[in-house]
Amino acid sequence: MVNKLIQYLQGDQNAPGERKLVQKLDFFILTFCCLMYFLNYLDRTNLNNAYVSGMKEDLNFHGNQLNQINTVFTVGYTVGQVPCNIALYYIKPRIFFPTCMVVWAGLTMATAGAHSPGDIMAIRFxxxxxxxxxxxxxxxxxxxxxxxxxxxxxxxxxxSSGLAGTMIGGFIQTGIHKSMNGRHGLTGWRWLFIIDGIITLPVAIYGYLLFPDTPRNTNAPYLTAEEKALAISRVPEVSERTPISWSFLRHCFSTWYWYFFTVLWIIAGETESFSTNALLALYMKSHPTKTYTVSQNNNYPTGVPAVGILSTLFWATLTDFLSGKRYLVGYWIGITGVITSALILAYPNNTSVHFGAYYWAGSVYACQATFFAWANDVLRYEEDSLRAVVIASMNMGSNAVNAWWSILFYGANFAPQFTRGMWAMIAVSIAMAMWTGLLVWMHVRTEKRREIEAITTVSEKEDGIPGMNEKAPVEGVSENV
Known part of the structure; x- marks a missing residue:
């Protein structure tokens, strides 16, 4: 399995030593980041697993309090986006990432001691x-x-590692509920948060010791001096400026990158609403004619992230193969959102149609990998601080909208039909396809301008080199303009 994954990742490296370098990066960067994101999503989505596993009754939840807690989490998540990415400019990632993990692991374990929905709300923020x-x-x-x-x-x-956390979380909760419910006087859902926090700590220690930071400031002991130089040469050299200054802010807001990619991810984030709001789990919990067991409530929805993993890997591989045509996913999302919503609206009492539509909607998760890769591709020739802020702003904008969008359209009190949400999904899916086309146009226009500027620069340099043209230098004017 590991050999197949390595073969899947390798193949584009041609420079001497490049394949070995990338293998090291894949191992140390991807293992840590994937484990970090897996645990991140495990902590985040297990609130829904706990909710359907006894927490609702134990803490006397009512109305849409679950959605309110998720909204408070979204507010905190939104507030943290840009500051966290700017912090990476000043604090080495090898220190920053693991420290954040230790703090959120402690807060996750603290959730096990909650006595009311208000307690959880404060912790989750x-x-x-x-x-x-x-x-x-x-x-x-x-x-x-x-x-x-x-x-x-x-x-x-x-x-995909985050989606795996979503998927496996249901199975973990099922196992904990069966084996530990009532042990030492704690219910199964409380043990879930304790165990989640404990298993996060070893990954944080691994990050402190071996994460390689970035190419220009890495001190990773497993990278040779030649490999560090090669790593720097593989990415474009760009100008830099501090991200905390008025001139930098003016620069950010004067580019189209910030506006277009932020709006792209705002729309894309709402096309994931079926999955991020756990609608299938809420549908099952509120089914008008069927009663599902705790195990079924935890296990059946795992099919949604499973579809998301397959779709993510498929589209990520395909867009790499097609030389970075990430925009194709935007059109797929548009088609998926319209059809799945229409099916649920057309067959409101058909359980099989609802399950099938929610599973299919999981394929929309592919936009997470491809759209952020798209932003990285387009901003590759811009300064790192701008790229960091644009990427953070994308997620910040999406979560800012999602903070109220989920309550307005996908509150637990709208279960099991979510009719209002279905119409909202149709609208944002159409908007997704249209905005994708507009962003492609802007990207193509920028690339053409960059090519013209590069040709002009080369031409000017050639004109300034003695012997490259027949004209004698003009008196008083430098030859190296």
Whole structure:
């Protein structure tokens, strides 16, 4: 299995020593980042698993309090996006990522002691701020180390690790509920949070010891001096400026990158609403005619992230193979969102149709890897600080909208039909296809301008080299203009 994964990742490296370098990067960067994101999503989504496994009754949840807690988490997650990515500019990732993990692990374990929905709400807000570092921070790191031909597959594997956390979380809760429910006076859902926090700590220690930071500041003991130089040469050299200054902020807001990619991910984030709001689990919990067991409530929804993993790896690989045509996923999302919503609206009482539509909707998760890889591709020739802020702003904008969008359209009190949400999904899916086309146009226009500027620069340099043209230098004018 490991050999097949290595063969899947390798193949685009041609420079002497490049294959060995990338193998090392894949091992140390991907193992840590994937484990970090797996545990991140495990902590995050196990709230829903706990909710359907006794927490609702034990803490006397009512109405849409679960959605309110998720909204508070989203607010904290939104607040943390840009500061966390800017922090990576000042604090080495080898220190920053693991420290965030230790804090959120402690808060996860603290959730086991909650006595009311309000307790969980307060804990989740601060937990979200520290978890905000994982997703956008990793995409920034991947874009710092990998080339355009390598980035899609690595982004896909990273994103899939989070979906695996969503999928496996249900099975873990089922096992804990069966084996530990009532042990030492604690219910199964409380043990879930304790165990989640404990298993996070060894990964944080691994990060402190072996994460390689970025190419220009790495001190990783497993990279030779030649490999460090090669790593720097693989990515474009760009100008830099501090991200905390008025001139930098003016620069950010004067580019189209910030606006277009932020709106792209705002729309894309809402096309994931069926999955991120655990609608299948809520549908089962509120089914008008069927009663599902705790095991069924935890296990059946795992099919959604399973589809998401397959879709993510498929589209990440395909877009790498097609030289970075990440925009294709935007059109797939548009088709998927319209059809799945229409099916649920057309067959409101058909359980099989609902299950099938929710599973299919899981394929929309592919946009996470491809759209952030797209942003990294487009911003590859811009300064790192701008790339970091744009990537963080994408997730910040999406979560800012999702903070109220989920309550307005996908509150637990709308289960099991979520009619309002189905119409909202149709609208954002159409918007997704349209915005994708507009962003492609902007990207093509920028690439053409960059090519013209490069040709002009080369021409000017050639004109300034003695012997490259027949004209004698003009008196008083430097030859090296």
């Amino acid at each position: 601060f937990q979200a701020i520290f978890e905000a570092s994982t997703f956008v921070g990793t995409h920034y790191i991947l874009g710092s180390w990998y080339t355009e031909k390598e980035l899609g597959k690595r982004s896909g594997i990273f994103t």
